[in-house]
Amino acid sequence: MIQIENLSKTFTLHNQGGAEIPVLTGASFSVAPGDCVALTGPSGAGKSTLMRLIYGNYRAASGHIRIGQLDVAQAAPRQIIALRRETLGYVSQFLRVVPRVPTREVVAEPLLALGTPREEAIARAEALLARLNLPERLWSLSPTTFSGGEQQRVNIARGFVHAYPALLLDEPTASLDAGNREVVLSLVEEAKARGAAIIGIFHDEAARDRLCDRQVDVGVFTPARAA
Amino acid sequence: MSGKFFEEFSQDFSKNLWGAPQPLLQVEGLSKFYGARRGCADVSFDLWPGEVMGIVGESGSGKTTLLNCLAGHLAPDTGRVLFDTRAHGMQDTVTMSEPERRMLGRTDWAFVHQHASDGLRMNVSAGGNVGERLMAVGARNYGDIRERATDWLGRVEISGDRIDDRPTAFSGGMRQRLQIARNLVTGPRLVFMDEPTGGLDVSVQARLLDLLRGLVREMGLSAIIVTHDLAVVRLLADRLMVMKDGQVVENGLTDQVLDDPQHGYTQLLVSSVLQV
Ligand SMILES: Nc1ncnc2c1ncn2[C@@H]1O[C@H](COP(=O)(O)OP(=O)(O)OP(=O)(O)O)[C@@H](O)[C@H]1O
Ligand SMILES: Nc1ncnc2c1ncn2[C@@H]1O[C@H](COP(=O)(O)OP(=O)(O)OP(=O)(O)O)[C@@H](O)[C@H]1O
Ligand SMILES: [Mg+2]
Ligand SMILES: [Mg+2]
Numbered sequence: 001m002i003q004i005e006n007l008s009k010t011f012t013l014h015n016q017g018g019a020e021i022p023v024l025t026g027a028s029f030s031v032a033p034g035d036c037v038a039l040t041g042p043s044g045a046g047k048s049t050l051m052r053l054i055y056g057n058y059r060a061a062s063g064h065i066r067i068g069q070l071d072v073a074q075a076a077p078r079q080i081i082a083l084r085r086e087t088l089g090y091v092s093q094f095l096r097v098v099p100r101v102p103t104r105e106v107v108a109e110p111l112l113a114l115g116t117p118r119e120e121a122i123a124r125a126e127a128l129l130a131r132l133n134l135p136e137r138l139w140s141l142s143p144t145t146f147s148g149g150e151q152q153r154v155n156i157a158r159g160f161v162h163a164y165p166a167l168l169l170d171e172p173t174a175s176l177d178a179g180n181r182e183v184v185l186s187l188v189e190e191a192k193a194r195g196a197a198i199i200g201i202f203h204d205e206a207a208r209d210r211l212c213d214r215q216v217d218v219g220v221f222t223p224a225r226a227a
Numbered sequence: 228m229s230g231k232f233f234e235e236f237s238q239d240f241s242k243n244l245w246g247a248p249q250p251l252l253q254v255e256g257l258s259k260f261y262g263a264r265r266g267c268a269d270v271s272f273d274l275w276p277g278e279v280m281g282i283v284g285e286s287g288s289g290k291t292t293l294l295n296c297l298a299g300h301l302a303p304d305t306g307r308v309l310f311d312t313r314a315h316g317m318q319d320t321v322t323m324s325e326p327e328r329r330m331l332g333r334t335d336w337a338f339v340h341q342h343a344s345d346g347l348r349m350n351v352s353a354g355g356n357v358g359e360r361l362m363a364v365g366a367r368n369y370g371d372i373r374e375r376a377t378d379w380l381g382r383v384e385i386s387g388d389r390i391d392d393r394p395t396a397f398s399g400g401m402r403q404r405l406q407i408a409r410n411l412v413t414g415p416r417l418v419f420m421d422e423p424t425g426g427l428d429v430s431v432q433a434r435l436l437d438l439l440r441g442l443v444r445e446m447g448l449s450a451i452i453v454t455h456d457l458a459v460v461r462l463l464a465d466r467l468m469v470m471k472d473g474q475v476v477e478n479g480l481t482d483q484v485l486d487d488p489q490h491g492y493t494q495l496l497v498s499s500v501l502q503v
Pocket of ligand 4: 290291292
């Protein structure tokens with residue numbers, strides 16, 4: 001489902017003397033449907049960078065990122081948008097939303113974008129918010145003023161409301177209490193069971209051991225840096 | 228009734244969205260000079276049905292010049308602007324006859340100006356402003372026109388009891404919303420917007436953006452939005468084009484251009500604002 005081939009990424013800071021920051025070189029691995037792969041490695045190794053490259057949020061310097069039929073490294077914007085709408089979900093570390101939009105709409109939005117009838121989309125969003133124990137009185141409010149853990153649960157609900165065939169999870173259990181952490185772990189297990197290919201970053205080792213079939217050490221792809 | 232009219236359009240385009248066989252607009256080598264001064268130079272891009280493209284860049288970088296060339300308000304010096312017309316497929320709007328271009332301006336295109344006074348008739352009632360555009364495409368039944376005008380005022384959150392007021396009696400945000408209603412009532416396929424939220428309070432801006440987002444989504448519109456506000460493009464645009472000195476320096480998926488800018492100028496632009 002997801003195939004990374006010889007992927008490299010360097011940041012060039014044009015306004016800081018053209019400094020080059022090589023972050024990844026020759027990254028290669030793949031994730032089959034139903035598999036969960038953990039990205040590991042020390043802070044700054046490039047785990048989040050790799051995940052953003054796969055989502056098309058960062059631009060690859062070279063190499064391929066194949067998700068189903070599409071090579072994200074070569075794709076046109078509209079192809080990446082279609083991929084994100086239909087195929088590739090992403091639970092980022094931070095929620096970014098349009099001001100004024102109520103939580104239930106924020107969560108239903110991925111379904112509405114797919115053409116799901118409004119009533120059904122809202123019902124599914126609410127069911128997920130309830131499962132994640134987000135108090136019902138918050139559903140009609142914008143999540144911009146929510147606590148970290150509440151925002152994280154809105155973010156997770158948004159990422160699981162549609163049954164994406166591929167999922168990227170950046171620290172999905174961070175800032176959650178034990179009960180909600182358990183809900184998230186079951187959501188990931190259910191996604192695996194229905195055949196989703198999942199890539200995750202988990203500082204939570206117990207979660208990683210329970211969910212992941214394999215680990216990819218991103219440190220291996222760190223280029224030798226000039227001293 | 229207006230609901231049905233509206234549905235026909237949205238259905239028509241949801242079919243086409245993203246799976247469309249060809250772009251709605253193809254711009255090739257477009258340049259416009261004001262004497263020796265460069266307005267915009269050698270601009271090329273494709274816009275697909277349902278896509279929203281943002282154009283950002285510093286003051287004087289050629290954004291308005293480009294938009295005016297695309298919308299047929301200015302004649303470019305070189306280049307082609309191909310638009311997928313309903314009747315005849317791809318047509319170069321630069322070389323088509325003036326009446327044909329004017330017809331597109333009344334039907335398939337809409338233009339939302341930065342200053343509402345450039346896009347509205349200030350001495351005509353709100354209902355008249357919306358109705359006028361309908362009459363320009365042949366609507367004649369007064370009751371029907373008024374009903375559709377009322378419906379559109381509602382959509383842009385202007386209460387029906389203001390229908391007989393003139394825009395001079397409206398706030399800046401209301402005028403902008405009226406301009407949007409006037410433009411969208413005829414079900415255009417391509418909307419040009421020049422700084423649609425410029426000069427408005429932040430809270431009023433947020434409300435307008437929310438409204439625009441909803442309408443663009445519901446109607447499956449394609450749009451080109453000029454703005455200097457990176458938060459606006461982050462929220463509204465699928466794609467982003469960055470201009471400097473009349474030229475396009477970078478062009479791509481909006482969040483990629485903002486989060487991983489490749490060009491030095493874009494890096495400067497992005498790093499000069501607080502988190503967007
Ligand atoms: N947009 C960017 N521009 C410039 N450099 C960047 C950018 N994003 C990441 N980097 C650099 O890439 C390197 C890898 O960062 P990344 O965030 O991917 O690490 P990580 O493995 O996720 O670390 P952590 O475990 O601390 O989250 C760092 O040196 C970082 O400064
Ligand atoms: N009618 C005109 N006659 C002469 N020069 C013009 C005319 N209109 C624009 N220009 C020049 O063309 C260049 C591009 O102007 P344009 O209005 O397109 O910029 P812009 O990007 O829209 O700027 P802003 O963000 O300030 O609206 C500028 O150098 C401007 O001075
Ligand atoms: Mg990280
Ligand atoms: Mg301008």
